[in-house]
Amino acid sequence: MPSLTVDQVTKRYRNGKEALSGVSFVVEPGTLLAVVGHNGAGKSTLLNIISGLIRPSSGAVRTDIGRGRVMWAPQRTMVDWSLTVRQNIELVARLTGTPASRVDLMLQLLDLEKIQGQQAEYISGGQLQRVQIGRALVAEAAVYVLDEPTAGLDPAAGELVMNHLRDRAAGGSTVLVSSHDLDAVERTASDLVLLDAGRLQAHLPIQEFIRRAGATMKVNVTLGARMTVSQAAALADGLPPDWSLETEPDLTGLSVRAPLATGLRPVLAWLPPDLAVQDLSAEKQSLRDVYLARYAERTPVPESVTVQQ
Ligand SMILES: Nc1ncnc2c1ncn2[C@@H]1O[C@H](COP(=O)(O)OP(=O)(O)OP(=O)(O)O)[C@@H](O)[C@H]1O
Numbered sequence: 381m382p383s384l385t386v387d388q389v390t391k392r393y394r395n396g397k398e399a400l401s402g403v404s405f406v407v408e409p410g411t412l413l414a415v416v417g418h419n420g421a422g423k424s425t426l427l428n429i430i431s432g433l434i435r436p437s438s439g440a441v442r443t444d445i446g447r448g449r450v451m452w453a454p455q456r457t458m459v460d461w462s463l464t465v466r467q468n469i470e471l472v473a474r475l476t477g478t479p480a481s482r483v484d485l486m487l488q489l490l491d492l493e494k495i496q497g498q499q500a501e502y503i504s505g506g507q508l509q510r511v512q513i514g515r516a517l518v519a520e521a522a523v524y525v526l527d528e529p530t531a532g533l534d535p536a537a538g539e540l541v542m543n544h545l546r547d548r549a550a551g552g553s554t555v556l557v558s559s560h561d562l563d564a565v566e567r568t569a570s571d572l573v574l575l576d577a578g579r580l581q582a583h584l585p586i587q588e589f590i591r592r593a594g595a596t597m598k599v600n601v602t603l604g605a606r607m608t609v610s611q612a613a614a615l616a617d618g619l620p621p622d623w624s625l626e627t628e629p630d631l632t633g634l635s636v637r638a639p640l641a642t643g644l645r646p647v648l649a650w651l652p653p654d655l656a657v658q659d660l661s662a663e664k665q666s667l668r669d670v671y672l673a674r675y676a677e678r679t680p681v682p683e684s685v686t687v688q689q
């Protein structure tokens with residue numbers, strides 16, 4: 381299976397707007413790559429170039445497969461309005477030499493069976509989005525490119541589509557998907573490309589990105605018996621430099637915040653054995669947490685520009 385190479389891609393639209401500036405990365409088969417970034421960051425421009433819908437001003441996208449095997453769903457709805465739901469998906473199946481049985485599978489997967497005879501013009505926005513996804517996924521392809529496929533879908537449908545994309549990637553395809561649903565991205569995608577004002581900020585496996593972005597975890601400890609004042613003082617004295625500690629005013633509990641990369645075990649080992657620990661819970665910062673924190677502080681992700689796997 382081929383890899384997909386985005387090589388120094390720059391896009392300047394006719395009005396002079398530079399939507400992408402020298403973006404380069406390589407995606408290996410079997411990857412579900414999430415393209416994330418603010419509105420206007422350049423995600424659609426990038427995905428449209430990869431799909432072959434628009435041309436880059438300079439640079440290139442290379443893959444050793446023919447264009448016919450890249451299946452895509454753009455952000456703006458593109459369906460045949462006069463055709464029925466079924467005919468819309470069937471049309472793509474015919475054009476790609478895909479067996480009709482896969483049309484049925486798509487209708488079933490996307491819960492479109494009941495409305496398969498309705499004309500696209502008269503169905504709901506979320507149903508239209510499902511039709512568009514059905515058109516993108518009906519054929520077997522080496523590369524799938526979907527621009528915000530879960531926008532407008534109900535939560536169950538969004539989950540189903542993301543899980544299905546993950547399965548396609550697990551089957552060996554390369555799947556690129558843009559999304560603002562960072563929780564879904566964290567659950568399903570393997571890697572992330574972060575764009576900011578047309579520039580590549582990071583290309584990393586998701587968990588690696590979260591760690592490098594400075595994610596922390598908070599371990600909450602409830603005590604069965606109050607600590608003594610000297611126990612609390614000893615805890616504060618022995619705190620590693622990049623950790624922070626809060627103790628309950630009545631000394632019945634504490635919480636420790638440490639870098640996510642530290643891992644839970646060292647934090648548990650750090651708790652003195654004479655503390656009467658009754659309950660423990662750990663809260664890890666999510667992709668969404670670190671994304672929001674990063675933009676709130678406007679800080680770059682350290683040392684993470686285009687790191688290959
Ligand atoms: N056809 C066009 N002509 C001129 N400028 C454009 C065109 N399409 C997009 N742009 C501009 O290029 C930049 C990137 O747009 P793009 O649609 O790629 O962003 P995006 O990351 O997909 O945003 P969103 O999250 O809103 O979908 C924006 O500043 C946008 O205004």
Ligand SMILES: [Mg+2]
Pocket residue numbers: 423424425455527
């Ligand atoms: Mg977009």
